[in-house]
Amino acid sequence: MKNQKRILGAAAMACIVAGTLAGCGNSGTDKAESSAVVSSEAGKKEESTADGNVTELTYWYCWTDKIQENNLEMTELFNETVGKEKGIHVTAEYQGTYDECHQKLQAAFVANEMPDVSVMEISSIRRFAENGVIEPLDSYIAASGVDMTDFYDALLLNGEVDGSCYGLPYLRSTPIMYYNNSLLKEAGYDGANLKTWDDLKEMATGVHEKTGKYGISQYSYTWTLDAFMIEHGSSILNDDETATNLNSEAGKEVIGFYRDLIDQGVVHAFNSNESDKVTADVQNEDTAIWFSSTGDLTKFASIADELGFELGVGFIPMDQCYGTPTGGCNLVMMSKIPDKKKEAAWEFINFMTDTEQTVKSSIKTGYLPARKSAGESDTMKAYFAEMPMARVALDQLAYANRAAYSNPNYTEATEAIKSALDAIYINNSDIDTTLADMETKVNKILNQ
CATH class of the missing domain: 3.40.190.10 (Periplasmic binding protein-like II)
Structure with missing residues (x-):
């Protein structure tokens, strides 16, 4: 059957959870702490707004080295700027490889212990969207006035499922x-x-x-x-x-x-x-x-x-x-979190994928600048002039004309x-x- 919607029942999810728990040892691929969690700060800041309320979010990310550094730095920057202004605090937690993260997300969905925002490897977005695990972002995109044409076309192909957007391009690659x-x-x-x-x-x-x-x-x-x-x-x-x-x-x-x-x-x-x-x-x-x-x-x-x-x-x-x-990940929002957290989660996703942060992430990691405004910015142009190798993948993106495979x-x-x-x-x-x-x-x- 062709990519039809697959609704995971309780028994199927139970099997996934069992497999996930059985595979919770250290990854041989990632040289990271034995704990699967790395907080973005030594401890959560006691940030507060005028009324004393702070919306706490959890963000799951993958991979170590420069990618980990980028995720922690961008999360900290959010907490110090938009988060402080709007009463939102995000804790970033390391989850291993994409496959390990996806297994944990499935288990967390069953246990109702989801993070609020996560990276998601692009070929898995359709499966998680069709199973109701992640939230469509269309209403948030419209309300915030995000210009979706500013993202490179080839990088949007896997974020859309049945006419709705379920993920914004973040650390993307070829x-x-x-x-x-x-x-x-x-x-x-x-x-x-x-x-x-x-x-x-x-x-x-x-x-x-x-x-x-x-x-x-x-x-x-x-x-x-x-x-x-x-x-x-x-x-x-x-x-x-x-x-x-x-x-x-x-x-x-x-x-x-x-x-x-x-x-x-x-x-x-x-x-x-x-x-x-x-x-x-x-x-x-x-x-x-x-x-x-x-x-x-x-x-x-x-x-x-x-x-x-x-x-x-x-x-x-x-x-x-x-x-x-193309490859890499988009940022997605979990579907079962409260509405207040969804609003806060969108603020974080919007921040992380905005032009200025896209530029910083691309230079830090070597991943593509997912936005045209980022790729054409003076900062990126100066970086490309200094390091021409960094422009190769962006130029090659012109030859990426299909979505990543989404067969579950x-x-x-x-x-x-x-x-x-x-x-x-x-x-x-x-x-x-x-x-x-x-x-x-x-x-x-x-x-x-």
Whole structure:
């Protein structure tokens, strides 16, 4: 069945809660405190308005490092400005990865212990909206006069469900190509000239032959795989999200391209749960090219600065066309909170996604400036002039022309896809047989 509304009953939600509680250990991906909660302040401030009333809000966010710093700093700024003026205090709480946060939100919905505002990975917004977990924002947008045309069109695609807006773009991203230009130059190349898949093969192979280092490091990642598929005139799923396109000429071409380079020792391939090993290759200056989110720009720039190599950034190399999916999160409001808290939650969402805060968040983290007014502001222009790499993902956004997948079973389907990629790239499994088996599994999952 095609993306029809799925209303989770008590039994289904109970299963989700059980699974969530069973998975409450520390994430191996996020290097964070053993506690899943990090307050935006050492203790809640005793802020008060003239009548002594303060509306307390809880905000759930994901990821650590610069992203965590940004969330805490922006929350504190809200508390010191709009919050102080309007009698609102927000406490920011860390919830791990997007998947971990979504599991906790489902459990909290059942227990009626929801936060008030949360980040939500864009492909999950439809599922949470259709299940009544998050609140439509249309009335708040209209009352506040928010100019929705100021957001980049490609970033609005996943916030709308059945004609209503359920989330405003916050920390948004596309995958981009990173490269160690010092290593490329050692092999006689310049990453600025890396535009096509032919260039990619030539430079990656040349680096390996001339320096002994890897031309490319990558793990089995479905987001970048989707970018590769788009550039070959296809995508991971078909248009109505009922079947995968990977067991096709385009899919075999993309996957075969990397498999051939792996066999030649040009590509250092890792399992789907080993993204940290790509970063290790970068830190060891053992790889020339890798693909990751624009949200990792500040991290890789810091590594390059510390080690003294020249970092470069470019579009995902072109085959038939340029193309990219979008990712990242929107800010959403929970549906079961009192009306007074909804009004306060909107003030926080509006603040966090306004132009000035969008500029600060983009510069801090490397994520896209989600608003046109932010991208075209004097501050961002000056930043782009100082750090041209930061503009690459924004320019590439022009080639993002579809929403992220919102089939409620897509997360489960990606596990089957990643297992197939691991089998082909790591275990040398036959491409045709593995993709045929994967197609059967994925199509069944998508249509559950």
